[in-house]
Amino acid sequence: MYLRFTSRTNADGSVVRYVALAHNRRVDGKIKPDVLMNLGRVDQVDVEGMRRLAASITKHFGGDGDGAGVEAGLVAGAGPLEVVDARSIGATWLLDGLWRRLDIAAAVRTAADARRFTTNMERVLFALVANRAVAPMSKLSAAEWAGEDTVIPGLASMDDDHAYRAMDLLVDADTAGRVQEAVFFAVANLLNLEVDLLFFDTTSTYFERDTEDEGEDAFRRYGHSKDHRGDLPQIVIGLAVTKEGIPVRCWCWPGNSNDQQVLAEVRDDMRDWKLGRVITVVDRGFSCADNLAYLRRAGGHYIAGMRMRDGNPLVEQVLARQGRYQQVRDNLRVKEVRIDGTDVRFVICHNPDQAARDKQQRDDAIARIEAELARIRDQRERDAKRPVGDRTRQRNEAAHVRAECALRDHPSLGRWLVQQPNGRLKVNKTKIKVEERLDGKYLIATSDPHLSTEDAALGYKNLLEAERGFRDLKSQLLLRPVFHRLEHRIRAHVLICWLALLLVRVAERATGETWRNINRQLGRISQVTLAGPAGTVVQTTPLRPEHKAIYQAPSVQPPARVTTFDPR
Secondary structure (H helix, E strand, O other), X not given: OEEEEEEEEOOOOOEEEEEEXXXXXXXXXXXXXXXXXXXXXXXXXXXXXXXXXXXXXXHHHOOOOOXXXXXXHHHOOOOOOEEEEEEEOHHHHHHHXXXXXXXXXXXXXXXXXXOOOOOOHHHHHHHHHHHHHXXXXXXXXXXXXXXXXXXXXXXXXXXXXXXXXXXXXXXXXXXXXXXXXXXXXXXXXXXXXXXXXXXXXEEEEEOOOOOOOOOOOOOOEOOOOOXXXXXXXXXXXXXXXXXXXXXXXXXXXXXXXXXXXXXXXXXXXXXXXXXXXXXXXXXXXXXXXXXXXXXXXXXXXXXXXXXXXXXXXXXXXXXXXXXXXXXXXXXXXXXXXXXXXXXXEEEEEEOHHHHHHHHHHHHHHHHHHHHHHHHHHHHHHHHOOOOOOOHHHHHHHHHHHHHHHHHHOOOOOHHHEEEOOOXXXXXXXXXXXXXXXXXXXXXXXXXXXXXXXHHHHHHHHOXXXXXXXXXXXXXXXXXXXXXXXXXXXXXXXXXXXXXXXHHHHHHHHHHOOOHHHHHHHHOOOEEEEEEEOOEEEEEEOOOOHHXXXXXXXXXXXXXXXXXXXXXX
């Protein structure tokens, strides 16, 4: 490594000399100079100090470099450099580039313009979001992570007080969803997102505590847990995504809220964004008549899954209609049905592969039931030969009753049983015939008269993107456990997870890679600080081709090879 001098002649004949930090590399058998960092004009920098630093770097790495430069550095008394710090930078640098491209930083700064902080709260908030995506942990640990383990551009250090202030600022700024709205329109314009279809679903997350909150405005409440933890208080989280999987907006409600109550609020919030023609896609949990009618207000439309086993006479009419199926995909056939007296279009979807799986699961369940009933029946016949007052016979009978009760109350096997007047159980043949008609089928309804049958069916299948978002929130981003007690802090935690999911989805969509792979690859890039008597230099480890490809895909400039050059 050495100093490379160049000159330029001005129009008036004066010559200006420039200096740069460079090293030689071999290209096709020839030595070519590679400029690492331009240092400026010779008359404005300490050339001798930089020469000593270049010599120290060369000596530290054991390179040949420029012999004259090394000799000059040694004569000047320059000592070797030591590694004083090393932090990961790859993943956080990518997320920061996306954060700025999506104008999230601008939205947060606009909301905080009227406030004065000694620390840049926008940078603190980004550190919390990046931590959730890269190495999720508590806010206290995240503050230490941002100051000791990774490089957050523009943030030297932070503590837990900074983290809590940033969370409070985020909740205040997002009143009526202002931050989420600004972020969404920036993302939609930048990525040319199609927002005709918006997919909505809900989930729940529980808290490890013994009791629920008290009071009329309690937030952590008992309710229907989608994590099968009805014994713990929870909150309900709603998520709207595009068909590409980009999260649009999130909501939080008390834990005792149900799906039928929240859809009107979601529809009103999205209508305020003035998105134009939007078709809302919802699952069967939202398909009551009142909700579907509300979704059609102000010219809106819906695609909704319909319950096929609740005895709805309209659904029975649809399933009873004859007609030919249209092949859409190898594993999907569709058939449109129209019913007199309603302008709603019904689409019956049939998956042959799923039909075979449904039949196999039912056959396995019936075989298991019949084997258990045969065992109980044979044991009863053997016990019938014992005296009536025999204690073994009484004990065995009690065991048979318990086995029958367990079979009847079994969550998956009980549906195939019916209890006879004498108390004995038998297989429900009628139930089996009804279910055979529904193997591999699901029913959707749409109010849009212009949407094709194929688009309606495929649009509903894309509802899996919302479910994938919840899955990633809970698994990769570790939405739970929530280390907060106050309602506004809980809401801030959910918003931070939502922002992290947004950055992750944009990165995945741009690179075609999973975030798990992106995070693993970029985690191998580190920023190293070297210091010695000659000065300090901060440089990044060399990028591999796969690293450059990841940065290039979303148009994010990779970190510079040398970021700080401070000769003494």
